[in-house]
Amino acid sequence: MIKKELCKIISQKEIAQDIFQLNVEADFVNEINAPGQFVHIRVAKALDPLLRRPISISSVDKRNSQFTMIYRKEGKGTTLLAEKGPGMLLDILGPLGNGFPVNEVKAGETALLVGGGIGVPPLYELSKQLTAKGVKVIHVLGFQTESAVFYEKEFLEYGDTYITTVDGSYGKKGFVTDVIKELDFDCLYTCGPTPMLKAIEKQYSHKKVFLSLEERMGCGVGACFACVCKTSNELDDVSYKKVCSDGPVFRAGEVLI
Numbered sequence: 001m002i003k004k005e006l007c008k009i010i011s012q013k014e015i016a017q018d019i020f021q022l023n024v025e026a027d028f029v030n031e032i033n034a035p036g037q038f039v040h041i042r043v044a045k046a047l048d049p050l051l052r053r054p055i056s057i058s059s060v061d062k063r064n065s066q067f068t069m070i071y072r073k074e075g076k077g078t079t080l081l082a083e084k085g086p087g088m089l090l091d092i093l094g095p096l097g098n099g100f101p102v103n104e105v106k107a108g109e110t111a112l113l114v115g116g117g118i119g120v121p122p123l124y125e126l127s128k129q130l131t132a133k134g135v136k137v138i139h140v141l142g143f144q145t146e147s148a149v150f151y152e153k154e155f156l157e158y159g160d161t162y163i164t165t166v167d168g169s170y171g172k173k174g175f176v177t178d179v180i181k182e183l184d185f186d187c188l189y190t191c192g193p194t195p196m197l198k199a200i201e202k203q204y205s206h207k208k209v210f211l212s213l214e215e216r217m218g219c220g221v222g223a224c225f226a227c228v229c230k231t232s233n234e235l236d237d238v239s240y241k242k243v244c245s246d247g248p249v250f251r252a253g254e255v256l257i
């Protein structure tokens, strides 16, 4: 069940340039049922900014009723969020959305996890859950530049991890798609910028692929239609899905991106 809760901040630290790791305590942690779900955060008590900010859950610690988020300080909302510290209370709505289906791969099979920039965080909990059930996991993580790279060491604990940077300052120069064409896998899970998702969907239309979409959101719970995207099985039969409540994870081909 979705809950609105005042959650205590346990810790917050900058782990790469403008990238923050935020750990909070929440009763609704027990309701989180899949990696890739997200929460909606009210960053200020004042009217501005009015809208909550959607942030993915990057790892879950049910024993201590805590979960972690990783976000980039960008606009007004995330800048206000970055100013908060341990002991402060955050108004959070969650858990929201449908996450990555871990049952689509079996023990002994290989899953390829492909993240772009701030699409990397939800893949961390996914990697933990897949390896726990005996799936071999390979990560390909793409960033703009060396100062934006985070969680390489953490992902390496679970499987091979390839890093790409657009400017070549760290890892392999180029895009994640340059690396994944050399890898073999049974199922691909990805989250990141839309051009990256499009390229992956096009390249692997014959494979089992799940994409997490980032759409602008209003309510986050399916009530306002701010996040609709088109779905189409046949060209003349177009309908809509809501990224917040039907997604954010979709099977490749399910929605038009």
Ligand SMILES: Cc1cc2nc3c(=O)[nH]c(=O)nc-3n(C[C@H](O)[C@H](O)[C@H](O)COP(=O)(O)OP(=O)(O)OC[C@H]3O[C@@H](n4cnc5c(N)ncnc54)[C@H](O)[C@@H]3O)c2cc1C
Pocket (backbone or CB within 6 Å): 038, 051, 052, 053, 054, 055, 056, 057, 069, 070, 071, 072, 073, 074, 075, 076, 077, 078, 079, 118, 121, 122, 213, 214, 215, 216, 217, 248
């Ligand atoms: C399901 C989901 C999961 C996300 N997970 C993460 C994450 O784990 N880490 C992270 O850094 N970012 C994540 N984002 C993107 C994050 O929500 C935006 O970067 C953030 O809302 C920008 O807020 P701002 O105040 O910094 O920017 P502003 O420019 O001040 O925001 C203005 C408005 O635009 C909306 N907005 C801006 N960019 C986006 C965007 N890409 N997606 C949705 N709404 C947007 C804001 O919510 C706000 O209403 C996620 C987005 C979605 C939809």
Ligand code: FES
Pocket (backbone or CB within 6 Å): 216, 217, 218, 219, 220, 221, 222, 223, 224, 225, 226, 227, 228, 242, 243, 244, 245
């Ligand atoms: S954000 Fe309101 S319906 Fe999705």
